[in-house]
Amino acid sequence: MMYYRQALELQAFLDMAKEDELMKGYEAASSNTEEYLSLKTQCQAMVDMKFTYVVSCQQYGIQKRSADARAHDILRLMTTYPSLRVAYIDEVEETSDEKLKKVVDRVSYYSVLVKAVPKSTDGESDPVQNQDQVIYRIKLPGPAILGEGKPENQNHAIIFTRGEGLQTIDMNQDNYMEEAFKMRNLLQEFLVTHGVRTPTILGLREHIFTGSVSSLAWFMSNQETSFVTIGQRLLANPLKVRFHYGHPDVFERLFHLTRGGVSKASRIVNLSEDIFAGFNSTLRGGNVTHHEYIQVGKGRDVGLNQISLFEAKIANGNGEQTMSRDIYRLGHRFDFFRMLSCYFTTVGFYFNTLLTVLIVYVFLYGRLYLVLSGLEREFTTNRAVINDKPLQVALASQSFFQIGFLMALPMMMEIGLERGFHKAFTDFVLMQLQLASVFFTFSLGTKTHYYGRTLLHGGAQYRPTGRGFVVFHAKFADNYRLYSRSHFVKGLELLILLVVYEVFGQSYRGSVAYILITVSMWFMVGSWLFAPFLFNPSGFEWQKIVDDWTDWSKWISNRGGIGVSVDKSWESWWEKEQEHLTSSGVRGTITEIVLALRFFIYQFGLVYHLSLTESKSFLVYGISWLVIIGALVIMKTMSYWRKTLSADYQLLFRLINGFIVVAFASTLITLIALPHMTLKDIIICILAFLPTGWGLLLIAQALKPFLRRSGMWSSIRSLAQYYEIIMGLLLFTPVAFLAWFPFVSEFQTRMLFNQAFSRGLQISRILGGQKKDKSSNSKE
Numbered sequence: 001m002m003y004y005r006q007a008l009e010l011q012a013f014l015d016m017a018k019e020d021e022l023m024k025g026y027e028a029a030s031s032n033t034e035e036y037l038s039l040k041t042q043c044q045a046m047v048d049m050k051f052t053y054v055v056s057c058q059q060y061g062i063q064k065r066s067a068d069a070r071a072h073d074i075l076r077l078m079t080t081y082p083s084l085r086v087a088y089i090d091e092v093e094e095t096s097d098e099k100l101k102k103v104v105d106r107v108s109y110y111s112v113l114v115k116a117v118p119k120s121t122d123g124e125s126d127p128v129q130n131q132d133q134v135i136y137r138i139k140l141p142g143p144a145i146l147g148e149g150k151p152e153n154q155n156h157a158i159i160f161t162r163g164e165g166l167q168t169i170d171m172n173q174d175n176y177m178e179e180a181f182k183m184r185n186l187l188q189e190f191l192v193t194h195g196v197r198t199p200t201i202l203g204l205r206e207h208i209f210t211g212s213v214s215s216l217a218w219f220m221s222n223q224e225t226s227f228v229t230i231g232q233r234l235l236a237n238p239l240k241v242r243f244h245y246g247h248p249d250v251f252e253r254l255f256h257l258t259r260g261g262v263s264k265a266s267r268i269v270n271l272s273e274d275i276f277a278g279f280n281s282t283l284r285g286g287n288v289t290h291h292e293y294i295q296v297g298k299g300r301d302v303g304l305n306q307i308s309l310f311e312a313k314i315a316n317g318n319g320e321q322t323m324s325r326d327i328y329r330l331g332h333r334f335d336f337f338r339m340l341s342c343y344f345t346t347v348g349f350y351f352n353t354l355l356t357v358l359i360v361y362v363f364l365y366g367r368l369y370l371v372l373s374g375l376e377r378e379f380t381t382n383r384a385v386i387n388d389k390p391l392q393v394a395l396a397s398q399s400f401f402q403i404g405f406l407m408a409l410p411m412m413m414e415i416g417l418e419r420g421f422h423k424a425f426t427d428f429v430l431m432q433l434q435l436a437s438v439f440f441t442f443s444l445g446t447k448t449h450y451y452g453r454t455l456l457h458g459g460a461q462y463r464p465t466g467r468g469f470v471v472f473h474a475k476f477a478d479n480y481r482l483y484s485r486s487h488f489v490k491g492l493e494l495l496i497l498l499v500v501y502e503v504f505g506q507s508y509r510g511s512v513a514y515i516l517i518t519v520s521m522w523f524m525v526g527s528w529l530f531a532p533f534l535f536n537p538s539g540f541e542w543q544k545i546v547d548d549w550t551d552w553s554k555w556i557s558n559r560g561g562i563g564v565s566v567d568k569s570w571e572s573w574w575e576k577e578q579e580h581l582t583s584s585g586v587r588g589t590i591t592e593i594v595l596a597l598r599f600f601i602y603q604f605g606l607v608y609h610l611s612l613t614e615s616k617s618f619l620v621y622g623i624s625w626l627v628i629i630g631a632l633v634i635m636k637t638m639s640y641w642r643k644t645l646s647a648d649y650q651l652l653f654r655l656i657n658g659f660i661v662v663a664f665a666s667t668l669i670t671l672i673a674l675p676h677m678t679l680k681d682i683i684i685c686i687l688a689f690l691p692t693g694w695g696l697l698l699i700a701q702a703l704k705p706f707l708r709r710s711g712m713w714s715s716i717r718s719l720a721q722y723y724e725i726i727m728g729l730l731l732f733t734p735v736a737f738l739a740w741f742p743f744v745s746e747f748q749t750r751m752l753f754n755q756a757f758s759r760g761l762q763i764s765r766i767l768g769g770q771k772k773d774k775s776s777n778s779k780e
Contacts, residue, residue: 044083047083048083050163051083051163052083052085052160052161052162052163053081053083053084053085054085054086054087054113054157054160054161055074055077055084055085055086055087056086056087056088056153056154056156056157057074057086057087057088057153058088058089058144058145058149058152058153058156059088060074060086060088060114061088061089061090061091061112062091074086075116075131075132078114078115078116078132079116082115082116082118084115084116085113085114085115085135085160086113086114086115086132087111087112087113087114087156087157087160088112088114089109089110089111089112089140089144089145089156090109090110090111090112090137091107091108091109092107092108092109092110093106093107094106094107094108108139108140109139109140109142109143109144110137110138110139110140111136111137111138111140111144111156111157111159112134112136112137112138113134113135113136113137113157113160114132114133114134114135115132115133115135116131116132116133117131117132117133136160138159140156144156146265146267147264147265147266147267147270148265148266148267148270148271148273148462149462150263150273150462151261151263151264151265151270151273152265154168154261154262154263155261155262155263155265158257158261158262161253163253164190164252164253164254165187165190165250165251165252165253166250166251166252166253166256166262167248167249167250167251168248168249168251168262169248169296170246170248170298172298172299172300173206173248173296173297173298173299174209174296174297174298174299175296175297176207176295176296176297179294179295179296182293182294183294185293185294186202186204186250186291186294187250189202189289189291190202190252194287194289195240195287196287197285197287198287199252199286199287199288199289200251200252200255200256200281200286200287200288201244201249201250201251201252201277201278201281201286201287201288201289202249202250202251202289202291203232203236203242203244203247203249203288203289203290203291204247204248204249204250204290204291204294204295204296205228205229205232205290205291205292205294205295206224206225206228206247206248206295206296206297206298207225207295207296207297207298208220208221208224208225208297208298208299208300209297209298209299210299210300210302213302213753214302214303214752214753215431215434215435215436215439215535215751215752215753216302216303216304216307216439216535216752217300217301217302218431218434219431219436219439219440220300220301220302220307221300222408222411222414222415222427222431223407223410223411224298224300225411225414226410226411226413226414227410228247229292229414229418230410230413230414230417231410232245232290233290233292235290235341235345236288236289236290237289237290239338239341239345240338240341241338241341241342241345241346242278242288242289242290243275243277243278243279243281243282243288243346244262244274244275244277244278244281244288245274245275245278246274246275247298248296251277252286255281255286256277256280256281259280259281259284260280261277262277263276263277264276264277264280268320268458268459268460268461269320269323269324270320271313271316271317271320271460271461271462272313272314272317272318272320272321275317275321275346276324276326279326279327279330280326282330283326283329283330283333303472303474304439304474304531304532304535304536305474305478305479305482305532307443308443308446308482308483309463309482310463311443311446311447311450312446312449312450312463312486313462313463314447315350315446315447315448315449315450315451315454316450316451316454316460316461316463317460318346318347318349318350318451318454319350319450319451319452319453319454319455319458319460320454320458320460321346321347322347322350322351322455323455323458327342327346327347330342331343350447350451351451353444353447353448353451354447354448354451354452356444356448357444357445357448360494360521360524361494364494364497364498364501364521365497365598365601367497367501367517368497368500368501368601368605369601369605371500371501371504371505372500372504372605372606372608372609373605376505377505407440407443407444408428408431408432408436408437408440411424411427411428411431412424412425412427412428415427433751434751434752435534435535435751435752437523437527438526438527438531438534439531439535441523441524441527441528441531442487442527442528442531442532444524445486445487445490445491445524445527445528446486446487449485449486449487449490450486453580456584456588456591456592457580457581457583457584457588458580458583458584459579459580459583459584472537473536473537473538473539473544474532474536475547475548475551475552476533476545476548476549476551476552476728476732476735477548477551477552477555477556477567478567479532479533479536480552480728480731481566481567481573482532483532484577484724484727485577487528487529487531487532488528488529488727488731489694489727490528491524491525491528491529492529492727492730493599493691494521494524494525494528495525495529496602496687496690496691498518498521498522498525499687500602500606500687501514501518502514502518503680503683503684504609529731530731530734530735533731533735534748534752535752537749537753538745538749539735539745539748540735540738540739540744540745540748541739541745542739542740542742542745544739545735545736545739549732549736552728552732555567555568555569555570556570556721556724556725556728557570558570558571559571560572560573560574560575570721570724571717571721574717574720574721574724578701578704581701581702581704582704582705588702589702589703592698592699592701592702593698593699593702593703595698596695596698596699596702597695598695599691599692599694599695599698600691600692600695602687602688602691602692603621603624603688603689603691603692604621606684606685606687606688607620607621607624607688608620608621609684610681610684610685611678611680611681624688624689627689628689628692628693628696632715632719690726693719693723694723696719697716697719697720697723700712700716701716
């Protein structure tokens with residue numbers, strides 16, 4: 001901020017001063033006389049007239065009243081930089097009687113601009129020093145924050161800006177002194193015709209400076225760098241479809257002030273408010289450009305959870321953009337080639353990502369049908385089919401190239417253009433060794449889940465990432481809450497599909513063919529299930545694993561209720577995860593039910609492959625449903641007895657539980673002994689009935705309003721809790737097993753994090769061990 005301001009002072013002086021005045025200024029500066037001080041004051045006044053610095057902080061008034069430390073930091077910033085102004089929303093309780101000040105009549109809202117009180121010129125301490133002073137105080141008709149927070153924050157503060165150019169800078173952006181000298185050149189671009197008209201938004205490139213923290217930060221840094229350089233360069237020229245992406249672009253202020261501002265603030269729809277500024281400008285005849293000769297610094301997310309929250313927010317925003325009027329109008333007004341360019345560089349990218357994952361599902365379910373129905377065996381062994389070359393070509397399964405590699409290609413091109421292709425190839429190999437493909441494949445699942453859910457149900461919401469510069473260990477419960485529905489459930493479903501496809505096709509299909517067909521899908525399943533633990537600092541440290549298991553067990557068993565947060569109780573989290581279903585209406589409910597029917601395919605196909613069922617009658621499928629209904633009835637009965645029986649009858653309840661366990665074991669032993677039920681049959685039953693129960697849960701969640709009134713919701717919640725425990729055990733067991741070996745944690749730290757962070761982890765372990773030793777000695 002200081003260097004930026006000093007550079008602008010110099011530019012303002014150079015623009016308006018003549019040569020003899022410049023020489024006079026140099027002589028005055030060298031003599032350091034009163035003339036120099038007077039000239040400095042004139043330059044400062046000139047800069048204050050030409051440039052305005054406004055920080056929009058809507059919570060500043062609340063922070064001042066609560067004596068928050070952040071308010072003191074903001075005040076210190078204004079004192080250090082006297083030209084800085086802060087805009088905020090002030091809430092004032094106005095009373096009906098100004099003398100008594102007792103009865104509160106209403107709350108009034110004001111948009112306020114403040115500055116620091118100037119220092120006294122006599123050198124003595126000012127009694128009101130370090131206090132802010134109100135410049136403007138504008139009464140608002142009501143609460144200003146009606147839509148999304150960030151765009152409303154911008155819209156209420158834009159009235160306090162002056163001039164013809166407006167640069168929007170986020171909190172995670174920085175500036176360099178040498179770049180500030182180029183601002184005069186950039187502002188001249190408003191006078192140059194780019195194409196058929198002068199620009200209304202000047203786009204800038206960014207320098208991502210957080211790439212050295214960890215491998216994830218490096219991946220994000222390279223990905224963002226390729227987007228803000230080679231990507232936006234192509235979007236601006238020749239495609240002419242560059243918009244605004246929250247970067248430090250410079251707006252033509254008068255153009256946008258008379259056309260709705262620099263961002264749209266409608267709640268939910270304009271979640272990605274920044275790109276709608278570009279939509280708005282383009283629809284109204286504006287022109288958006290991109291300039292490579294000037295850049296600003298930017299800090300990106302450095303932890304996997306932060307990155308996933310950011311990508312979830314962007315995917316939600318793209319889902320809302322897909323359904324917005326702006327994209328509809330752009331599609332109608334663009335020519336054919338510009339329309340395709342706009343599609344593939346905005347919502348089309350996320351739609352194609354969704355199709356990529358859906359194709360994997362369709363492919364595996366199609367293979368499941370072929371292997372369970374016997375068609376694949378017929379195609380493989382029948383000579384007539386073998387000699388039918390066109391049919392063989394149609395049925396051939398080509399192993400597609402892993403999409404995690406493809407996501408790195410734009411990075412290679414950008415690194416090759418700026419630093420040479422030898423450096424690009426070296427970085428590409430190093431990124432693959434640091435599991436970049438795992439990260440990008442995991443990100444593929446994040447984009448797909450949140451984009452698809454927004455299309456089906458809407459309800460996009462802002463997800464604060466924090467943008468912290470600290471890499472920390474995320475607990476198992478935190479990872480489970482964040483990735484359970486987006487990755488873990490889908491990964492386990494694909495895992496069951498791959499296992500069933502292998503079990504029933506291995507007798508006539510070679511292992512090499514199976515590997516070539518499914519290797520990329522196994523890679524995707526492994527990435528979706530274990531990437532959060534692989535990229536988690538100290539993710540395989542045994543003491544952390546023990547603490548994580550204790551925390552997760554406590555979370556999964558705690559009861560929810562009013563006032564219980566989602567990070568304290570599984571029940572509260574589970575209820576919150578279903579909120580999008582209640583707001584989607586009839587269309588979303590029907591869609592969820594139809595999609596959940598796919599889980600019944602397992603049961604229908606697998607029960608006919610048991611050694612117990614030689615008949616192919618539909619009665620066999622009906623009997624399998626009787627087994628499921630019986631299990632649900634027993635579970636409901638046990639839940640009812642647990643709640644109704646008092647403490648005096650707990651012994652009876654335990655006896656009943658023991659009787660049910662003995663009866664189940666006896667039935668299983670009888671089935672194994674008499675009809676010669678094999679281990680394969682037991683595995684088939686598990687693979688058949690577990691997905692069926694999950695499908696019933698999904699349907700029950702979609703029909704939540706009806707089931708709540710029927711009194712069955714508590715049983716559904718208990719069943720869901722059992723499934724969550726099973727999924728948690730399946731995920732936690734491999735991680736805990738690897739944590740037994742100390743070299744795994746050491747290898748993970750050295751490979752995924754930089755040297756300074758690795759050394760910090762080692763020191764923290766040593767200090768932690770010393771503290772534990774001291775505490776144990778004191779207890780002894």
